[in-house]
Amino acid sequence: xxxxxxDPDDIVDETVSGFVRAHADHVTLSPDNxxxxxxxxxxxxxxxxxxxxxGSGHEPAFMGYAGxxxxxxxxxxxxxxxxTAKAFLEAIRAADGGAGVAVLYGNYAGDNxxxxxxxxxxxxxxxxxxxxxxNDDVCSAPIDERAKRRGVxxxxxxxxxxxxxxxxGASLTEVQATAQKAIDATRxxxxxxAPCTLPANGKPNFDIPGGKMEVGxxxxxxxxxxxxxxxxxxxxxxxxxxxxxxxxxxASGDRVCVxxxxxxxxxxxxxxxxxxxxxxxxxxxxxxxxxxFVGNYFTSLEMMGVTLTVMKLDDELEALIDAPASAPGMAxxx
Amino acid sequence: MASFENAGSGAMVRKVAAAVVENRAxxxxxxxxIGDGDHGNNMAKGFGRAAERISDGDTLDAAFATVTDVxxxxxxxxxxxxxxxxxxxxxxxxxxxxxxxAPTFAAMLAAGAxxxxxxxxxxxxxxxxxxxxxxxxxxxxxxxxxxxxxTLVAVRKxxxxxxxxxxxxxxxxGRASRLGERSRGVQDAGATSCALILVTLADxxxxxxx
Numbered sequence: 439x440x441x442x443x444x445d446p447d448d449i450v451d452e453t454v455s456g457f458v459r460a461h462a463d464h465v466t467l468s469p470d471n472x473x474x475x476x477x478x479x480x481x482x483x484x485x486x487x488x489x490x491x492x493g494s495g496h497e498p499a500f501m502g503y504a505g506x507x508x509x510x511x512x513x514x515x516x517x518x519x520x521x522t523a524k525a526f527l528e529a530i531r532a533a534d535g536g537a538g539v540a541v542l543y544g545n546y547a548g549d550n551x552x553x554x555x556x557x558x559x560x561x562x563x564x565x566x567x568x569x570x571x572x573n574d575d576v577c578s579a580p581i582d583e584r585a586k587r588r589g590v591x592x593x594x595x596x597x598x599x600x601x602x603x604x605x606x607g608a609s610l611t612e613v614q615a616t617a618q619k620a621i622d623a624t625r626x627x628x629x630x631x632a633p634c635t636l637p638a639n640g641k642p643n644f645d646i647p648g649g650k651m652e653v654g655x656x657x658x659x660x661x662x663x664x665x666x667x668x669x670x671x672x673x674x675x676x677x678x679x680x681x682x683x684x685x686x687x688x689a690s691g692d693r694v695c696v697x698x699x700x701x702x703x704x705x706x707x708x709x710x711x712x713x714x715x716x717x718x719x720x721x722x723x724x725x726x727x728x729x730x731f732v733g734n735y736f737t738s739l740e741m742m743g744v745t746l747t748v749m750k751l752d753d754e755l756e757a758l759i760d761a762p763a764s765a766p767g768m769a770x771x772x
Numbered sequence: 773m774a775s776f777e778n779a780g781s782g783a784m785v786r787k788v789a790a791a792v793v794e795n796r797a798x799x800x801x802x803x804x805x806i807g808d809g810d811h812g813n814n815m816a817k818g819f820g821r822a823a824e825r826i827s828d829g830d831t832l833d834a835a836f837a838t839v840t841d842v843x844x845x846x847x848x849x850x851x852x853x854x855x856x857x858x859x860x861x862x863x864x865x866x867x868x869x870x871x872x873x874a875p876t877f878a879a880m881l882a883a884g885a886x887x888x889x890x891x892x893x894x895x896x897x898x899x900x901x902x903x904x905x906x907x908x909x910x911x912x913x914x915x916x917x918x919x920x921x922x923t924l925v926a927v928r929k930x931x932x933x934x935x936x937x938x939x940x941x942x943x944x945x946g947r948a949s950r951l952g953e954r955s956r957g958v959q960d961a962g963a964t965s966c967a968l969i970l971v972t973l974a975d976x977x978x979x980x981x982x
Binding site: 446447493515516517518519520521522523524525546547548551552554555636638639643644658659660661 | 797800801803804805806808809810813814817844845846847848849850851852853854891892893945946951954
């Protein structure tokens with residue numbers, strides 16, 4: 439295993455410690471919980487707080503989106519494992535500025551349980567908490583069972599929109615409604631080319647044979663809908679775009695925000711190769727890309743592959759995506 | 773009727789923890805087939821830390837409370853809250869008891885299963901830890917009147933049979949549920965760890981009966 443780590447049991451603590459040192463201009467570690475990362479300005483009086491959290495191994499997600507007009511507090515879990523209820527609770531406490539807290543997170547069994555317990559405990563302390571659960575991963579369940587779909591890179595656009603909405607001084611119910619609208623307008627799909635390995639296990643926990651690719655793969659290697667022969671970048675781009683568009687009610691004249699993320703080990707230049715074709719494909723359909731994000735935004739350790747996320751924009755979502763924001767994982771100039 | 777003393781049960785819970793730690797790689801391997809392969813790591817980390825904080829002389833409820841604290845406060849995942857509730861609701865039943873007999877043991881397991889169902893959405897048949905736990909609860913309840921030795925034999929068998937039955941199930945809950953038919957043929961990691969916990973606990977109780 440060609441990987442850099444010390445004791446695998448310490449890997450998350452060391453990741454968080456290094457992250458906070460490297461990004462001291464944006465974040466600090468919670469004084470009350472070593473698994474909670476706080477944005478500067480977290481807990482600003484009168485503003486709705488934005489909280490998220492999830493397993494480690496997806497860097498820069500989740501803590502990389504703690505920043506200005508983005509997420510206020512992030513609960514950090516073990517590799518590929520939900521943060522504890524106590525970490526979510528501490529994030530909620532820190533983010534609360536008296537106007538309540540929106541917890542915007544992804545649809546996974548552990549996160550659902552831990553957020554539920556944390557929200558219950560926060561309510562007892564008099565903190566108002568509302569949640570939005572991201573379920574943008576098209577291949578994880580059919581559209582009529584959207585509540586079962588996993589949350590993937592679409593979460594980033596949900597945080598961007600939610601953070602910008604909160605910065606306008608909107609109420610908690612308004613922030614929740616807008617974040618919900620954002621994720622409802624978002625679809626994602628992943629294609630995996632090679633598996634990933636948890637250092638503590640020492641070997642991949644799933645297999646993608648050489649020359650093959652797994653279409654619809656999840657962020658933890660959850661099997662996709664099809665194992666196919668590896669295709670050219672253009673063919674993969676076309677395939678991903680088709681999956682996303684077939685699931686989405688997009689028409690000529692629509693505007694979209696596109697996020698193309700690597701899964702960790704795919705060279706960044708290949709992301710641009712894929713994006714080139716995605717942008718052309720959208721153009722041919724008369725759909726305009728208002729704002730693209732291309733890079734390693736939401737990874738899965740050293741998995742090889744890409745995810746494509748497309749959010750349909752209305753005027754409000756467009757303005758919120760465009761609003762200035764600054765976090766270690768994403769910066770938008772006004 | 774045979775029973776065991778509540779005080780001095782910490783050593784039993786440490787045996788359970790040791791069994792989980794020993795099976796770390798196996799649990800992760802099973803989990804990796806249809807889940808994300810972290811079950812053994814997280815369980816071993818949680819139970820390993822709990823064992824360091826449990827004294828052999830602790831009561832059963834105190835030792836269970838320590839396990840809950842670590843799982844809920846430091847481990848997270850799905851298993852943190854699920855096993856956290858399991859041990860916390862079991863602790864409530866035996867708290868304050870001087871000795872624990874078979875009917876109390878049965879009531880304890882039943883409360884643990886209800887705790888798991890209260891926090892999660894899983895039900896027996898979903899290919900999850902309840903598929904080992906619920907048959908064990910039923911076995912304990914049906915045999916409790918006969919006393920401890922019979923109850924423990926029945927609980928062990930029910931937990932192992934329940935675990936083995938998950939092989940043919942299609943997952944209805946958790947990450948594996950998105951696989952549908954592809955989740956069949958693999959033993960569930962949660963049911964495996966649950967059976968391991970129940971069997972090790974039953975063995976440890978058997979050795980302390982008087």
